Amino acid sequence: MMKAYIERYHAPDKVVYLCEVMKQQLAETYGVMVYQEDVIKVCHYFAGLDLADADVLRKAMSGKYRSKLAFDELVSKFFASARKEGHSEELITEVWRQISSFAGYSFSKAHSASFAVESYQSLYLKTYYPMEFMVAVLNNYGGFYSRWVYVNELQKTGAHVHLPCVNHSDEVVNIQGEDAYIGFIGVQGLEEKNIKIIPAERRTNGPYLDLEDFVKRSNISLEQAIILIRLGCLRFTGKDRKTLLWDVHNYLGFKQKKVNAAELFKLSYKTYQLPELIDSELENAYTELELLGYPLNYKMFDFLKTSYRGDVMAADLHKYLGKTIRMVGNYVCEKTVHTIKNTKMWFGTFLDADGEFFDTTHFPNNTPMYPFKGKGCYLILGKVVEDFGFQSIEVLKFAKLDIQMNPVAID
Known part of the structure; x- marks a missing residue:
């Protein structure tokens, strides 16, 4: 109907x-x-x-x-x-x-009319205040898509999206001009008390000066500090993550003082000459994937072993109507439906390497088994079709692409 x-x-x-x-x-x-x-x-x-x-x-x-x-x-x-x-x-x-x-x-x-009003209001805000709108969607924590899809949309508005930072981030995503900082709420494993204490202490007593100042003022535990360092939340210090991990063990690798234990004098800690530590982009991306659920500064396409990104991009699909093409898409979501013959077919949604959406249709005769194998990038061979001016791909062949291993796992 x-x-x-x-x-x-x-x-x-x-x-x-x-x-x-x-x-x-x-x-x-x-x-x-x-x-x-x-x-x-x-x-x-x-x-x-x-x-x-x-x-x-x-x-x-x-x-x-x-x-x-x-x-x-x-x-x-x-x-x-x-x-x-x-x-x-x-x-x-x-x-x-x-x-x-x-x-x-x-x-x-x-009921339908009220939804229509809300839809037009949302479209207006998304059109004229795109950055603020996408930040609000992220902070609403309730969308149809996974969180990383909204982050991608925020980046497409021209916003510079940053990893959480103890000197800039709040509990939720905030926006400062064209700079948007991911909030601490989105960090896996970070305790609720630290999510609140870190920005509250900064707002009350000013920015954190260095790792030592942060450790003392936030009274953070070693385990919690490691999570923040691994995610790059203390990059304002100018030190790489592995150096900071050495330093934090120097500060907290012993029995901690009791809460609110004041120091009469500032105590200094021993410093050590460290060998050169390699900070791998791929390793950091895997860390972001673990702690945020998505890599922020590293596209899913960059995890692939192959540099191939498809013959056609989503923006050019209208030029290939009726033709069979190859594309590479980052999986967003899928919908399963039953046909008249009680067989299953699927509709998929993907992003190309430019961050643009495109849809796929998987008919039963071409996909006898469940075609999707989890999150990641897929190689798609299919025919370009159009319905009411909207192009999509009728899939003929479909396969998930291999990714590079985490350097830490290889070691």
């Missing part, structure tokens, strides 16, 4: 109504039942049911009527009443098919 509505919306002059009653009651929606009120109107004006029975039937089809016997009686009453109105058996059956296929998924018109 959704597809039928879209088709009729684009060609209203070609709409063929089932009968004159349906045209009178559903002209606003091109003969398609869109709202719960439409079900009531059709039951009342087409079948001749009184409004009370029409509303009970509408509720029953939404799963709010538990008596199957009473429901079956209402269905029989619908058919009997519609026959009395002079409608043919074929017409009654088709109208009932449309009602039964739709009623369980419908909203009231008021």
Whole structure:
């Protein structure tokens, strides 16, 4: 019914109504039942049911009527009443098919209108305040996609997105001009008390001066400090992560003082001459993947063993309609549906190496098994098709690409 509505919306002059009653009651929606009120109107004006029975039937089809016997009686009453109105058996059956296929998924018109208002408000904010909007979405912690997808969208607005920093980050994502800092809430394993204490102490007594100053003022434990250092949250010191890990063990690698234990004099710690420590970008990316759930400064494509990024990018799909192409996509999500023959097919959503979305369709004859093998990048061979001006890929072959091993795991 959704597809039928879209088709009729684009060609209203070609709409063929089932009968004159349906045209009178559903002209606003091109003969398609869109709202719960439409079900009531059709039951009342087409079948001749009184409004009370029409509303009970509408509720029953939404799963709010538990008596199957009473429901079956209402269905029989619908058919009997519609026959009395002079409608043919074929017409009654088709109208009932449309009602039964739709009623369980419908909203009231008021509910739908409120969603429409919110959608337009969101679109306005996303258009004219894109950075602030995406920061708000991230801080809302409730979206359809995984968190990294919204971070990618924030980067596409022109924002410079930074890893958490003890001297810039708050509990949640904040934005300072064109600089956005990931909040501490998103760090895996960081305790709630530290999520609050670190920015609160900075706001009260000023920025942290160095690692030692941070350790003393935040009263952080060794384990918690290691998490922050591994993620680069103390990069303001100018030292690389591995050097800071050595230093923090020097400060905290012994029994800690009691909380609020004041020092009469500033005590100095021994310093050691360290050998050159290699700070690998790939290793840091794996750390971000572990502690944030996604790499911020390292695309998923950069994990691949191959440098191949596909023959075609999403922005150019319109140039290849009807042609078979190869693409490489970073998995975002998929939807499983059942066909008329009770076989499974899938719709996939991916990002290309430029960070642009594209969709795939996986028909049962080309994908006899579940095609997706978790997060990562996939090599996609398929035909470019178009529906209402939107291009997608009908997949012929599909395979997940190998990635480089974490240097730490290799060692």
